[in-house]
Amino acid sequence: MPDSMTPGIVAGRLGRDEIAENFADLHRPLDPHEAAVAADRCYFCYDAPCVTACPTEIDIPLFIRQIATGQPEAAGQTIMDQNILGGMCARVCPTEDLCEGACVREAAEGKPVEIGRLQRHATDSLMARQGHPFRRAEATGKRVAVVGAGPAGLACAHRLAMRGHDVVLHDAKDKPGGLNEFGIAAYKSTDDFAAREVEWLCGIGGIELRPNSALGTNLDLGDLRRDYDAVFLGVGLGGVNDLDAEGADRDGVMDAVGFIAALRQADDLTTLPVGRNVVVIGGGMTAVDVAVQSKLLGAENVTIAYRRDKSRMGASEFEQNLATSKGVRIIFNAQPVAVHGNGAAAEIELEYTADDGTGLRGTGEKLRLPADQVFKAIGQVLTYRGLELDGRKIRVTGAGRTSVDGVWAGGDCTGGDDLTVVAVAEGRDAAEDIHATLMDAAVHPTGAVIGEDARA
Structure with a gap:
């Protein structure tokens, strides 16, 4: 974090009340009446395009019908059957590009059913109901190591535990959650929801x-293969x-991921230093998250500089509009050339x-x-190199099988979109493949839907 060498980066630009207002829940939860009204807009399509657009293939028309008929807990069960992190995905998924973007009402009226809310x-x-809604199958006697307690690892661990396996869930950090805990904007997940969701998920039992515990530091893949019946890697991009x-290398130039993590773990955001003139280099969700939060912390001028045009920007149009609505300037077709200053950053030079x-x-x-704080939001890279790679990520086939026998992988460390919902689907499907392999049983290639016998 910034120190005395960066005089323009200071804490307490805004008071506690303003900070609290700025970082309030981005989307207020629906009350029962609002939910019923929103659900009534659904056409309950037979071949619903929203289901196809959902990476976890949630039966969206069914759960909305359950809400419409006054059964929100049953609707939650329908969602969790396919996506055990459905609560977080409802908060962070780019629904405008996925389910809501495919909604028939979006095409007809320009206003989709509010599927995310x-x-x-x-x-x-x-989740408010007492007791966990799933129960474990009879113990198999098998023990599986899951490395990485982010969305992919959590989804994998829960499904394996539900199938009766004992799971040891390792994570490099001092608390679980991965990017849900450390890497998303604080206004998307308020009231310590990420930690509460992990605690709820582990309520099924069988997960230690x-x-x-970091792979390549105090965890060795060879030891894990020897000590466990299977291994799943959801190590992300470190x-x-x-x-x-x-x-x-000037003071004031820092990575966006580290800043967001510090913000997410801060007990008092008035103590988090932020620059007066902030420039973010990048065009993805991380770039928008760090830019918007810098503005909400009191930065006077915040600019995102993206080297390509608007159509190539990784952040969704909704996120881009959110940024500009908060006063963030976005410059397209501009790349950094130099950071100028006497020791600490004072100005950034860009080239069109x-x-x-x-x-x-x-x-x-x-x-x-002017730039006293420059954030790098230009992508993350895999730090673990113990497996065959496909480009810069772990090569997998089928439901997450790696080049090493008995080792599966999923989430951001493998190919595919770097989205929470995609990571959940990959972790879930890998768990089903691990279960089938360990028990020598057939399984549907996309991951079997949980049967009634798995529900509490």
Whole structure:
């Protein structure tokens, strides 16, 4: 975090009341009447495009019908059958690009059914019920190591425990949750929801948490293969890409992921230092999250500089609009050239870019912006190298099988979209494949839907 070498980066730019208002829940939960009204807009399509658009294939028309008929807990069960982290996904999924983007009402009226908020209403209702809604199958005597307690690892651990296996869930950090705990904007997941969801999920039993256990440090894959019947890796992407610009090592230049993690773990946001003039390099969700939160902490000027055009930006249109609504400026087709300053960052130099069909190139036209704090949000990289890779991620086939026998992987450390809901689907499906392998049983290739016998 910033120190005395960066005089422009200070804490307490805003008071506690303003900070509390700024970081309140982005989407207020629906009350029962509002949920019933929202559910009534659903056409309950037979071949619902929203289901196809959901990576975990939740039966969306069914759970919305259950809400409409006054059964929110049953709706929550329908969701959790497919997505055990349905509560967090309801808060952080880019629904405008997934289920809501595919909604028939979106195509017809430009206003989809509020699937995300309805999902939150249902999952919150189920989680508020006493007792865990799933129970474990008869013990198999098998023991599985899950490395990484993020969305993929948690989904895998829960499904394995439900199938009767004993799971040891390792994580490099001192608390579980992965990006749900450390890597998303605080206004998307309030009231310590990530930690509460993990505690709820582990309520099924059979899952032992072991924090401060990092693969390649105090965990060895060979030892895990020897000591357990199977291994699942959901290790995420632990490294951050370097900024290729002169002066990138100046004080005040920092990675966005680390800043967001510090913000998420801060007990008092008025003590978190932030710059007066903040520039974020990148165009994904992390870039938007760090930019918006810098503004909410009291930064006067916040700019996102993205090297390509608007259509190539990784952050959804909703996220882009959220950023600009909070006063964040987005400059497209601009890449960093240098960070200037006497020891600490004071100014950033950008060069405009163009793509003539042969690749991105600098145009030679440049601009400078005041910048006492520069965030790198230009992607993360895999730090573990013990398996065959596909590009920069772990190569997998089928439901997460790696090049090493008895080892599966899923989530951000493997290919595919880096979304919470995708990670959940990959962890769930890998668990079913692990179970089938250990028990020598057939399983549907997309992951079997939990039967009634698995419910409490």
